[in-house]
Amino acid sequence: xxxxRGQGSYGIGAPNPFGGPxxxxxxxxxxxAIREQTSKIEDxxxxxxxxxxPFLPAIGRFLIVVTFLEDALRIITQWKxxxxxxxxxxxxxxxxxxxxxxVNVIAMLTCSTLVIIRxxxxxxxxxxxxxxxxxALGYGLIFDxxxxxxxxxxxxxxxxxxxxxxxxxxxxxxxxxxxxEKDRKMYFxxxxxVLLIFLFIGFVFSGEWTIGRIIVSLLGFVSCVMVVVGFKxxxxxxxxxxxxxxxxxxxxxxxxxxxxxxHKDFAKYDFFQxxxxxxxxxxxxxxxxxxxxxxxxxxxx
Numbered sequence: 104x105x106x107x108r109g110q111g112s113y114g115i116g117a118p119n120p121f122g123g124p125x126x127x128x129x130x131x132x133x134x135x136a137i138r139e140q141t142s143k144i145e146d147x148x149x150x151x152x153x154x155x156x157p158f159l160p161a162i163g164r165f166l167i168v169v170t171f172l173e174d175a176l177r178i179i180t181q182w183k184x185x186x187x188x189x190x191x192x193x194x195x196x197x198x199x200x201x202x203x204x205x206v207n208v209i210a211m212l213t214c215s216t217l218v219i220i221r222x223x224x225x226x227x228x229x230x231x232x233x234x235x236x237x238x239a240l241g242y243g244l245i246f247d248x249x250x251x252x253x254x255x256x257x258x259x260x261x262x263x264x265x266x267x268x269x270x271x272x273x274x275x276x277x278x279x280x281x282x283x284e285k286d287r288k289m290y291f292x293x294x295x296x297v298l299l300i301f302l303f304i305g306f307v308f309s310g311e312w313t314i315g316r317i318i319v320s321l322l323g324f325v326s327c328v329m330v331v332v333g334f335k336x337x338x339x340x341x342x343x344x345x346x347x348x349x350x351x352x353x354x355x356x357x358x359x360x361x362x363x364x365x366h367k368d369f370a371k372y373d374f375f376q377x378x379x380x381x382x383x384x385x386x387x388x389x390x391x392x393x394x395x396x397x398x399x400x401x402x403x404x
Contacts, residue, residue, distance in 0.1 A: 141335040141338045142335075144338055156389075159385055159386075159388065159389045160267060160386065160389050160390075161219075162382070162385060163263075163264075163267075163382045163383070163384075163385035163386040163389065164218050164219055164221070164264055164267075164382065164386070165219055165382065166378050166379060166381055166382025166385065167218065167257075167260040167261065167263075167264055167379045167382035167383055167386075168214075168215035168218050168219060168231070168379070168382075169375055169378050169379060169382070170257065170372075170375040170376045170378065170379040171211040171214070171215045171231055171234065171379075172211065172212070172215050173371070173372075173375045174207075174211060174238075174372075174375075175207070175208045175211040175212050175215075177368070177371075178204055178207065178208050179208060182204070185200075185204055186200050186201065186204070188242075189203065189204075189241065189242075192243075193241065193242065193243055195241070203237075203241055207234055207237065207238065210230050210231070210233070210234050211231070211234055213227075213230070214226075214227040214228075214230035214231045214234070215227075215231070218231070218264055221268065224264060224265060224268040225265065225268075228261045228262070228264055228265045231261055232258055232261055235254050235257060235258060239251075239254065248305065249305045252301040252302060252304055252305035253301075253302050253305060253373075253376050253380075254376075255298050255301040255302075256298060256299050256300070256301045256302035256376075256379075256380045256383070257376060257379050257380065257383075258298055259294070259295045259296070259297070259298025259299035259300075259301070259380070259383055260295070260298075260299060260379050260380055260382055260383025260384075260386070261383075262291050262294050262295035262298060263292070263295040263299070263383045263386040263387060263390075264383075264386065265291055265295075266288050266291040266292040266295055266390070266393070267386050267389070267390050269287065269288040269291070288393070289393050289394045289395055290395070292390075292392065292393030292394075292395070293333075293393060293395045293396075295383065295387070296330050296331055296333065296336070296387065296392060296393075296396075297331055299330065299380060299383050299384060299387070300327035300330055300331060300343075302347075302376075302377065302380050303323045303324075303327050303343070303347075304327075319346060319350070322342065322346065323343065323346055325339075326339040326340075326342045326343045326346070327339075327343070330343065330387070330392075332396065332397055333392035333393070333395065333396020333397050333398050333399065334396070334397040334398060335398065336387060336391065336392035336396060336398055337387070337388050337391065337392075337398075340384045340385075340387045340388045341384075341388055343384055344381050344384045344385065344388070347377055347380065347381055347384075348381060350377070351373075351374055351377045351378070351381075354373075355370045355371075355373045355374035355377065356370070356374075357370035357371040357374055
């Protein structure tokens, strides 16, 4: 069926081969109109971003792990404060606290470096996801909703790193049978897309409601739905990158706070976490949504 599709899918707008009346091409659905407009925007974005396209995967991978690099640096520079918190407030025995911090620092630095240089990606991603889980348990943040949603999005970015590495491997060995790996990549791309949008859910349900916040929330909600179902995923992911980047600079501007401001560390932590999610969205822009998406299905039908 795929080879029969031309400009008018399913023969719509094309002359009837049996001599009957043809359909009016002007009668297009709202979905077709949205697709046409977003396609024009995507073409424009492709043209503008052409010079940086070769570097987009590397930028995405770096941004995804930058929160782990910052966290490792923060633990090293605030070693005594971290030990004090874990011992006095979390009631973790001395010795175990040292081991906990040391293992986390080594894992974050090692696994982040492996992700950046694209070596042993499966082990690196698994290690960083392990860090996210152990820190949530160690610092007692597992039941903090915003922390939970943000870290789901960070894990979504890490899963995008994993699927991106499989995309590259598939291209490198094109023509060889890799059905199992192809299926695995397909489901991981879907999981990564779904997890990436949880940060925005946390944004919607936190803070005071204003006109600007309502507008941004509506735009973000529509973009998130488009990312999840894979409809014009590159365009919607780009829109989310813009929204999150502007939000990050305006709200999490830790560099404007005094060195001893009580919210400085929190703002810095949030800033780098959002950078990680932006990195995951950039990988989505680069590699596409995968086979389990409307974008891919429309190519077949």
